Amino acid sequence: MAVYKRGKTYTYRVYVGKDPATGKDRQISKGGFRTKKDAQLAAALIERQFHQGEYIEPSNLTLEALTAAWMDTYSMDVKESTLKMRKQALKKLISALNNPHVQKVTENDYQTFINDMAKQHSVNHVKIIHTSCKMVFQYAKEKLKIIKESPCDNVKLPKEKQTVEDIENEEVAYNYMEKGELEEFLTVAKEHGLYNDFPLFTTIAYSGLRVGELRCLKWSDIDFEAETIRVTKTIHNVSNNRKKFELFTPKTKKSVRTISIDPFVLDLLKQHQADQEHTKQQNTPVYKDHNFIFASNDGYPLTVTLINDRMRQLMSHTGINKSLSSHSFRHTHTALLIEAEVHIKEIQERLGHASLATTMDIYAKMTKTMKKDASTKFSKLMGNVSENLK
Secondary structure: OOEEEEEOEEEEEEEEOOOOOOOEEEEEEEEEEEEEHHHHHHHHHHHHHOOOOOOOOOOEEEHHHHHHHHHHHHHHOOOOOHHHHHHHHHHHHHHHOOEEEEHOOOHHHHHHHHHHHHHHHHHHHHHHHHHHHHHHHHHHOOOOOOOOOOOOOOOOOOOOOHHHHOOOOOOOOHHHOHHHHHHHHHHHHHOOOOOOOHHHHHHHHHOOOHHHHHHHOOOHHHHHHOOOOOOOOEEEHHHOOOOOOEOOOOOOOOOOOEOOOOOHHHHHHHHHHHHHHHHHHHHHOOOOOOEOOOOOOOOOOOOOHHHHHHHHHOOOOOOOOOOOOOOOOHHHHHHHHOOOOHHHHHHHHHOOOOOOHHHHHHHOOOOHHHHHHHHHHHHHHOOOHHHOOO
């Protein structure tokens, strides 16, 4: 790193590796700093980013040029109709943003674009446009490495408005999985899941934790000897940024609790802990160890969006025809506790409900097996009465 004065301002020059084409050293410089210290701090930041593998070299590649480069690869193994659909979607983006340099496209730019598209097109069509744009920016991030984060990551997409009829016709049974369905899903997670999938979904299914409680669970919260998990906090991501998170105490005292956990889950978590240590070693330069049990490859806690996306991906490999989210595991756990004839008060304490009424309300969401058993028991009880009324 070198800092020198040019006229009334200071300029820095920083080494950023060798040019892969020529083998010569590459340096970048920037001037206009009012003080030498300002230039030194800016240069130090660039050096730190370079050594941590986070430095992004400035690029003048336009959105249109990026799209063309991506199309060359994408077009090799897709149908002509699909290719045409992608081109039309990306053409809308390029036109709306006036073909800027890729590195200058912000999250706000992209959100404004999606908002405008939502005023002109159906929800499904907007999702198609978003998918196309997401693929292109992902290419810029992972293949070309000219952006650090995709402007598509935290976008809010329009949602279909639910009608009164939709709500009235919604089946309670679709809020959770039956025991057999849960086994099917976890089997798929074990056989086809990624790094976090199987231990994460098994833990939430066997514990009934809220998604926020699961995301901020730390290794210090588990007592392997006592076979318990201590729930003391929840998590919030500032501006939906996965690296900007805050930990909070739960809203109610009842949410702070210690629950017993199945030995099978504890054994699974021990293996996951060993796998995580291996991940830390592989990603040492960029791994920020916050002691989270379920963390990304750089140590930051997983987002709800990512967990739901992984669930949908795994669900597509099952025969389960239900619209479920990660919160459905909490309902699933509750239903199975009821089926196991666990006392309602114990269920309340395990789930951390502030009011027993909340637990009683969920109590109504029973499995098909339980409904059948209840009907059979009632028929047996009322047998004599039914005969007398014939």
